[in-house]
Amino acid sequence: MTEFPQQSGQQRPQAQQGQPDAQAQAVPASVRGAVDLGAMQSGGAAGSGAASSTADGGNASYRVSITAQDFQKYAEQSATVPVVVALYAPQSPDSEAFVETLAGLVDSYQGRLLLGTVDASKEQQIAQVFQAQSVPTVVAMLGGQAVPLVNSTVPAEQMRQLLDELLTLAAQNGVTGTAEPTAPAAPKELPPLHQEALEKLEAGDLDGAEASYNKALAENPGDKDAKLALTQVRLLQRVNAMDANAVRQAAADDPQNIQAALDVADLDVSGGHVEDAFRRLLQLVRTTFGDDKDTVRERLVELFDVVGSEDPRVTAARGQLMRALF
Secondary structure, eight states: OEEOOOOOSOOOOOOEESOOOTTOOOOOOOSOTTOOHHHHHTTSSTTHHHHHHHHHTTOOBOEEEOOTTTHHHHHHHTTTSOEEEEEEOTTOHHHHHHHHHHHHHHHTTTTSSEEEEEETTTOHHHHHHTTOOEESEEEEEETTEEEEEESSOOOHHHHHHHHHHHHHHHHHTTOOOOOOOSBOOOOOOOOHHHHHHHHHHHTTOHHHHHHHHHHHHHHOTTOHHHHHHHHHHHHHHHHHTOOHHHHHHHHHHOTTOHHHHHHHHHHHHHTTOHHHHHHHHHHHHHHOOHHHHHHHHHHHHHHHHHHOTTSHHHHHHHHHHHHHHO
C-alpha cells in the first residue's frame, strides 16, 4: 500500500457512507444482452445474437476516469448501475497494476458494473470523501451511497467474489441496470465452425447452425462458447415450433402438465420474462417426483445457461433449486 497526504479546506463532492436505500425502485434486467432471443424468434436479425456472444468475447470497456467535477454525475448513475470506484496513484505501480486487473474483472460483467478510476494524488477531495488513507482503495457506490470493498491489493479471485457479492446487494436494492460501454468491443475473428454456424443462423437455418455447433464440440469438447450457443439455438428451435397461445392455454388448464410448463418457460425466457420462467419450473421441481422432477430440473439448468450464470436471477434461482432438491 502507498499512503498519500490529505489536503484540508477543500469542498468535497457528496457521497453518503452506509447501505443503499432498500426502497429503491427495481429496474428489470433483460435476457442476457449478447443474445436477442426475442428478435431472433420474430425473424429479426436471426442468429447475430447466439453467435455474437462468441464474436464479442466480452472485451468492451466499462471504465471511466472520475474527477471532482464529474463525481456527482457518477454518484447519480449509481442509482441504476453499481459504480466501483478505484483510487490509485502513479507513484504506486502496485496500485496501478491492481486497477488494470480490476478493470478486466469489471469488463467481464458486460455492463452490470461500471468502473470509475481516480488518481488520488490529484483528486484528493474524492479520497477524503471515501476516507482513503492509502492506495489502492476500492469503494462501491449504490444509490449515491458508499460501500467499502478493499483498501489493499487482493487476488483477482477474491476481488471477483466481492464483485459478485456487490451485485447481489445491488439486486436486493433494485440497482439492476446496465451501463453502456465506454469503449466498444474490438471485433474478434470467429473460429471457422462458429462462423459457419453464424451464417446459417443469419439465413434462418437453425438446424444447420445446430449441426455446426455440434461439430465444433466434437472437435473441441471444452468449447464453452459452442456449448452456450447450442443451448440458445435449441431454445429457438423449440420456441419456433410452438403455437404460443395453445401452449399457454394448456399450461393454464393443467398446471401439472409438465410439457406445457416447459414450453411456457421457454416462451418466457425467449421473451425476457426470466423470473416468471424460473418461478414456474421451481414450483414444479417442488411438487413432482422421479423422472418428472429430473426432466424439469434439466430444463431449468439449461435455461440457467441461456440466461447466463452471472445473472443475479440465475444465482437466486440456482439457490432455490438446491433447496428444493435437498
